[in-house]
Amino acid sequence: MYIIEKSLKLSENVYEIWVNAPHVTRNAKAGQFVIIRTDENGERIPLTISKISGDLVRIIFMAVGKTTHALAAVPAGGAISDIAGPLGCPSEVKKFGTCVLVGGGVGIASTPVIAQALKEAGNRVIGILGARNADFLILEDEMAEICDKLLIATDDGSKGHHGFAADLLKQVIAEEKVDAVWIxxxxxxxKVTSNVTREPKIKTFVSLNPIMVDGTGMCGSCRCVVDGKTKFACVDGPEFDAHQVDFDNLMQRQRYYMEHEKEALAQWKE
Ligand code: FES
Structure with a gap:
């Protein structure tokens, strides 16, 4: 069993937990993820590593289905049955020059750990955070501390630019030379934001979030198409060249169990 040392609600349905898992924290690198089971009969869910502090790993997630709701319901001091990881390939961290990190919604969760690693590698780092509205904006202070410059966009204009992160990325690229982008x-x-860097041919990484089961390349559930070839996001990714990813195929696969997920959540809530 692994103890959740801290559990906080960040915004509507978005939670932050700190799990005591030294086997993860000892080896984790930016861009990797863990697979969690809340109980021994539970579903396995992949969640990105957001921060490491001593023996604690921070995970930020949105409660959307049965398992994430169950995870959100575990109080501080409570326990989960498994946390496997770190899994996946780390982010490609090296000295690029100027890097832009674009985080959208709960995807912002994994940006500080990557931003920090890029800074330590000697890069200038620009952060762009996008959210539905100001209430859904997470980790703004933390990113402001790490990044050389931080820009904010909200869909409703309640904070920062009224519009999308893609607009701000376009603006940054028009103003200065950018060497690598993470979205x-x-x-x-x-899919939409990576089109901004396609024509200027800027190296762009995306972190894919397909359905996963084992997380070790055995089950095939996380397969996606990159550069016309089948890849397993859990072992070949989760980060891939954004301009090579077949996003439509990914979205179609993500919808595969939607009805079952709705049914499982309804039963869990009863
Ligand atoms: Fe099973 Fe990737 S999750 S192969």
Whole structure:
């Protein structure tokens, strides 16, 4: 069993937990993820590593289905049955020059750890955070501390630019030379935003979030199409070249169990 040392609600349906898991924290690198089971009969869910502090790993997630609601319901001092990881390939961290990190919605969760690693590698780092409204904006202070410059966009204009993170990325690229971009957020946001860097041919990474089961390349549930080839996000990713990803195929696969998920959540709530 693994103890959740801290549990906070960040905004509507968005939670932050700190899990005591030294086997994860000892080896974790930016861009990797863990797979959690709340109980021994539970579903396995992949969640990105958001921060490491001593033996604690921070995970930020949105409660959307049965398992994430169950995880949100575990109080501080409570326990989960498993946390496997770190899994996946780390982010490609090296000295690029100027890097832009774009986080959308709960995808912002994994940006500080990548931003920090890029800074330590000697890069200038610009952060762009996008959210539905100011209430859904997370980790703004933390990113402001790490990044050389931080820009904010909200869909409703309640904070920062009234519009999308993609608009701000366009603006940054028009103003200065950008060498590498990371875009992490909902799949449709990653698809749209990565089009901004396609024509100027800026190296762009996205972190894919397909359905996963084992997280070790055995089950095939996380397969996605990159550069026309089948890849397993859990072992070949989760980060891939944004301009090579077949986002439509990914979105179609993400919808595969939607009805079952709705049914499971309804039963859990009864
Ligand atoms: Fe099973 Fe990736 S989650 S192969």
């Amino acid at each position: 992490i957020g909902p799949t449709i946001m990653m």
